[in-house]
Amino acid sequence: DIVMTQSPDSLAVSLGERATINCKSSQSVLYTSNNKNYLAWYQQKPGQPPKLLIYWTSTREYGVPDRFSGSGSGTDFTLTISSLQAEDVAVYYCQQYYNSPWTFGQGTKVEIK
Amino acid sequence: QVQLRESGPRLVKPSETLSLTCSISDSSISNYYWSWIRQPPGKGLEYIGYISYSGSANYSPSLKSRVTISLDTSKNQFSLRLSSVTAADTAVYYCAGRGQFFQYWGQGTLVTVSS
Numbered sequence: 525d526i527v528m529t530q531s532p533d534s535l536a537v538s539l540g541e542r543a544t545i546n547c548k549s550s551q552s553v554l555y556t557s558n559n560k561n562y563l564a565w566y567q568q569k570p571g572q573p574p575k576l577l578i579y580w581t582s583t584r585e586y587g588v589p590d591r592f593s594g595s596g597s598g599t600d601f602t603l604t605i606s607s608l609q610a611e612d613v614a615v616y617y618c619q620q621y622y623n624s625p626w627t628f629g630q631g632t633k634v635e636i637k
Numbered sequence: 638q639v640q641l642r643e644s645g646p647r648l649v650k651p652s653e654t655l656s657l658t659c660s661i662s663d664s665s666i667s668n669y670y671w672s673w674i675r676q677p678p679g680k681g682l683e684y685i686g687y688i689s690y691s692g693s694a695n696y697s698p699s700l701k702s703r704v705t706i707s708l709d710t711s712k713n714q715f716s717l718r719l720s721s722v723t724a725a726d727t728a729v730y731y732c733a734g735r736g737q738f739f740q741y742w743g744q745g746t747l748v749t750v751s752s
Binding site for chain 2: 525562564566572573574575576579585617619621624625626627628629630631
């Protein structure tokens with residue numbers, strides 16, 4: 525199985541400041557034949573199901589604010605919230621879908637400082 | 638907007654079989670792949686498996702010996718069966734849809750394994 529490791533486990537950021545979450549995979553999730561990284565990001569608020577934010581590393585799901593962006597390739601990926609809003613308090617998960625079983629990172633909790 | 642809703646017993650006895658159904662609204666079951674994911678209380682997400690519109694299933698190796706996912710196209714539903722459950726199977730179970738990543742999610746249902 526591909527192991528997904530996120531860092532940090534939690535972070536506190538001031539409103540309007542940048543939040544950066546890292547995700548590292550135990551093997552590359554880049555499919556060279558189409559040059560796509562099989563990596564998605566989700567946001568989960570308390571008592572709610574996860575919500576898809578980004579797929580193919582950097583494609584925002586419809587309706588997701590553009591303050592959310594994804595980047596990276598191979599084994600190292602980043603989710604950036606450019607200007608943290610109060611409604612962004614949540615746990616964020618990365619997920620690889622390069623190899624079955626699809627696997628998730630352990631989650632990163634984002635709070636307001 | 639595709640809507641998913643999980644249903645089934647919330648309490649299951651150890652060694653018995655957990656059975657859940659996911660009802661799909663505003664989409665044909667033939668459009669996407671359909672998955673089950675679970676989340677133990679206070680913990681992270683675990684992929685259980687998916688079934689394609691053709692009925693081909695894929696399961697997590699760690700659960701494969703105990704899991705069956707099936708389709709009922711006439712009812713626009715898909716189901717999860719997990720046998721020989723233990724307390725470690727206590728979790729919120731989510732059904733989800735689209736493909737290898739999960740665009741649509743049900744609200745989740747907490748299933749507790751206890752005697």
